[in-house]
Amino acid sequence: MFLSFYGRDASAMQFIAAMELxxxxxxxxxxxxxxPEGTRNHVQVGSAERLGKFTGRLPRQNLFGSLNHLFVYDKRLQEIDxxxxxxxxxxxxxxxxxxKVWALVKTLAPIALLDxxxxxxxAWCRExxxxxxxxxxLYPRIGNLHALRVSISDHFIRHVSEGVRNRVLLP
Structure with a gap:
């Protein structure tokens, strides 16, 4: 879903081109x-059309010389469905x-939610x-980046309605 790495410009572009082929x-x-612990994780690229790319160049005056920082990500991470x-x-x-999760839940919910x-x-959504x-x-996280998928169903809406009706969720 998301990959971030550093490399020389030619190597990074070669990697992207090879995925698109x-x-x-x-x-x-x-x-x-x-x-870093030595665990090997197999990654399937899938369709390269769904991937977004973003690259930035590090200053030349660093320990390793001219390096790029490349982000490859699934475009669905940026879009709200x-x-x-x-x-x-x-x-x-x-x-x-x-x-951030609460703000997204409020955005996705078709009903008004009080803070x-x-x-x-x-807690209910996580449960x-x-x-x-x-x-x-099968797909462990490598690094300190967290990705959470938020999906609001009609079951959530019924839960909120019942909570208000039964006075568990007070106005």
């Missing part, structure tokens, strides 16, 4: 990432991530999988 032109269709009520929160720090409902509703952090199972 695909299998028929003998490009990269998969690669292996190695964590309003019809399906799905969005993503990507953050490199734990501080403030709950507020003092944040605690119980976010039911409406807020799900990526980085476990």
């Amino acid at each position: 695909g299998r028929t032109e003998h490009g990269i269709t998969d690669f292996t990432l190695v964590s 309003k019809p399906n009520r799905i969005g993503w929160v990507v953050s490199n720090v734990d501080a403030g991530i709950e507020e 003092h409902w944040q605690g119980p509703l976010i 039911k999988g409406a807020v799900h952090e990526l980085g476990g199972g």
